[in-house]
Amino acid sequence: MKTISLQSIQVIFSFSILFVILQNSIYAQKALSKGNCTVEKDYEERIISPKKPLKVSFNDYLNLDIVPFKKASQYDFLELQIDSFQDENQESQLYITFQDHLTQNYWSQLNHISHLSKGKNIIFVDLKSLVGERGSQKEKRNINFKKLKKVFLVVDPEKTTKGKIELKSLKLIKSARPNYPSAIKVFDFRIKDDSNLPCVQAIDEKDRYHPKLGYGFKDISLWKKEDSVYMDTYLRSVLYIQNGEFAVDLPNGDYELILFWNSLGYWDPPFYSSRKVLAEDIPLLISDRSLLSNYEDDLLIFENREPSIHDHPWDWLYKDIMKPIRKKVKVTDGQLNLKFSGDASGVGLNGLIIAKANPSQSVLDPFLIKFKNMLKGEYDRKIRSSYPSESPWQSNKNFFHVSSKVERMSPYDDLSLKYKNDKALNEILFAKNFSSFVNLLIHLKDSGTYKMKIDWIPEGPRDLSVIQLKPYKSYMQWLSRDRNHESYTLETQYLVKGDHELQGSQNQQFFIEFAMRSQLKDTHPFYKQKIFKEKGVLKISFHSKDKSKKGNAVYTKKLPLTFVLLNDDFNKLTTQVGFIGLNALKYSYFPNQQSLERRRHWDMAYLSLLSRYGFNAFTGLPRGENEPLGLSFGEVDQFLKKAKKLGFRPPYHTYGGEFLHKFFEESSADQILQEKSSIASFFESKKFENIIFQFSDEPGGYSQNIKRDSERYQFLKKNFPFLSLGGFTQWKDGQADSLVDFNKKLDLIALSSLGHSGIHWLQSKNRTWGLYNQAENNRDDLYHVFGRKLWNWSRKEGFSFYLEWHSSAIQNMPYFDLDGREADVAIGLPNHSGGLNPTIRFIQAAEGLQDFLWLQYLSSKKAFKAQEFLILDEKFTFRNKILRAI
Incomplete structure (x- = not known):
C-alpha cells in the first residue's frame, strides 16, 4: 500500500484551492449582472483622416498609412467618405485591403469590395470580419491590426475604366449600444464568445448550469452550431439543439421572454419537421411539419413579394425568418427552465431576452426599440444601400417606351432621360422555333392600380397571323451591386408569366415574348418565303381598377411594328453552350421517393428551360436517393436519355451533381477500390466515355489545392483509367508551374482565364478546351458574352464548350x-406551381445566344464581313445590321 507524504497532501490541497479560486473567478466573470449594465458612450469615433484629401485615378493603387490603424481592433467599423468622378451609369468597384504578418495570399487578407456611385459615397468596412471575403473565408481568424503590414485601396484593378476618386475622410467607428436595465437579461447563443455586444451574455454548448453562474444548460444534445455570417452580430449564430434544457436563476414572479428559435442558415437553408419548446412545462412552440411542401413554402417565402422603396431588407428577415416567440411566464421556484426537443436538425437557438413583467408599463418594449435599431444599424453598415438618389423618379406625364434590349429597371431611373436617345422600335427579328423579347417601360402619372391589356392587330386577317405573344411582369428584388455583396440596390430581377396589374405613379417594367404560332396550315404563305414579314399594330391600354374610373382606358399606346421571320433553320450549335448546376432545390432532408420524384421534376424543368431557348449543355448528374454512395448507374442512364431527347449532347459534365462526386469524396480508398469493377462495367457496357468527371474545382484559385488535386489525379488515372478527368481552373500567362503542369494533365479543361501561353500549348497538342464564368456577376453584359464574344471564341482552334454560372x-x-449565395445570378427561380420564373439574366443570355446563332448563320454567306458585326456604331444596333444583311 502506497503512502502519501504530508508535503504531497499540501501540494494537492494548494492546487485544489487554486483551482477553486480560478473557477470562482471564471464564474464571477460570466455571472449575470445584478445591476444596470451600461456603456460609457453610445457612439464613439476616432478621426484618422489624412491632412488633405487623397486623389487617385481608377486602376491605380493608393497605400494608406498603417499607424492610425494599430488600435483598430478596439473599434467596429472603418468609415470612408469618397467622392467618385465617373460616368453616371458606370459600374465601378472599390477594393479596400488589409494585410498583416500572416497574410500570404488573397484569402489571408481582409478584403472589402463595394460599389461606387458617381459623387459622394459613405462606405463602412467591418473591422470584425474574418479574413477573406464577406461570405467566403478559408482561414477562421481576424486581421491582427497591431501587426499590420499594409493597407491599400484601388478602383477596378482588373479593368481599364476611366475616372478618379478623392478620399475625403477616414474614421474608426464604435457602434452605439443601448443601456440594459437591471430588469432585462439578454443571452446570445453562438459559436464562441465573440459577439462584441456589451451586457449580452454569450452562450455556447459548453456552458453548463452552475449555481454560481446562475444560468446554463442542464442537459444538451447538439446537432451542430452555425454562423449564418450575414445577419447582425446578435442573430447570426445559432445552436441546433435536438434535446436540452436551459435554466436561468430568477426571483419568483412574472416575466416576459423573447426567444429567437430560427436562423438564416449559411449555404444550407434551414428546415425542420418537428420542434417543441416548453417554458416551465408550458408549451411556447409545438410545430410538426414533415411534408416536402412545407420545405418549399419556407424556401419560397418571398416569391412574388416585391419590396417597395420604403422597405428594408433587415425588417424582412427579422419579421419573416427570425420572428421570435414572445410569451409571459411565471417563475415559482427561483429558476426559469426552458426545454427543447426536435428532430434531427433540432431547435435553432439564436437568442433569449428575459424581462421582469410590469403590470403598468412594459420595460421590454422601449428596450427592444433601441436594441433592434442597434442591430439594424449594424446590418446597414455591413451591406449598404447604393441607391443613386434619395427619392424615386416622378413624372407629371405618362411615360411609355418599348425597347428591344432586355435590361433591369430601378424605381429611381429617370426613364425619360435614360431612353431619350433611344430610337422607336419598328422591326423585330427572329427565326422560326425561336422567340424575341421586348422591354416595356411604363410610368403612369396618376396613382392607383391599373390593368394592362395587350393586343396584336395584324394588317391582314387575324387567322393568318403568324405571331403569338406572352406578357410577363418583372418583379423587383434587392440585388448586390458588387462581387463581394457589400452594397445593394433595388432592381427588377425575374419574370412572371401572365396578365398582371401595375401601380401608377411609379416605374413599372413588363416584357412581351413574341414567337411564331406553333400550328400553321401547310398552305400558309410563310412556308413559301425564306424571309417572311408581318405588319401590324401593337396596342397596349391601361384600365383603372378604381370603380369611379372604370370603363374606357385611361391611357392607350399604339405601336406600328413589322415582324421579320427567317424561314430557315439556324445551323446547329457547333459548340456546347449552357449553365453550371442543375438542381433547383436541396432535398437532402427528405431521403424518400417523394423527394426523388420532386428532384427529378426540377431537373427536367431546368433542362426544358435551357432547351427551349437553344442551349445544349448543363452540368451535374443525379444519384439515387436510396444509394448511399451515389453510384446510380441505371438512373444516370435514364436521365441522359431524357436529356438527349431535349437536344443536349455529349460530353456530359458531372460538376454540381452527386453522381461519382459523392462516392469519390466521401468514401475511403478501400471502399473506392472495392467498387472499381462495377464502375468499370458501367462505363464499358453503357459506352459512357463521354462523361467528364470534373473532380477538380479551381485548385489554383479559391480552393488552393494544387497538391491535393494532383494526388487525386494520379490515384484516379492509376485505378480508373477509363474515366475522362476534367476540372475548372485558370491558365494565365505567368501562372505557377505547378498549376500549369496540373492543367496539362486534364483530359478536358474548363478555364476562367486563358493567356497566350495556354492557348499555344493547347493548340499545339490538338486539345479541346472550354471557358466558364465570363459573366459571373449579376450586372455583367450577357448579350455580349453569349453573342459576339462567344462567336469569337468559337473560331479558335480547340474551343468546344462554354458554361456560365x-x-x-x-x-x-x-x-x-x-x-453571395448566388441565387442572384441564377437563370430561373422555382415557384410554388412547380415551374420556373426566368430571370432577366437568363433572358439576356438567351437573346445573346440568338446573336451568336445569327453570326454563325451569316458566316456561311459569301458577302459576310465579320468585322462589321463585331463593332457596333451609333447608327445601327446589332440586330439592325442583321436585318440589313438578310
Missing part, C-alpha cells in the same frame, strides 16, 4: 439573396 438557386432563399 449558374442554373440553380439552391444555396439560399431564391427570392431573397443579398449575401
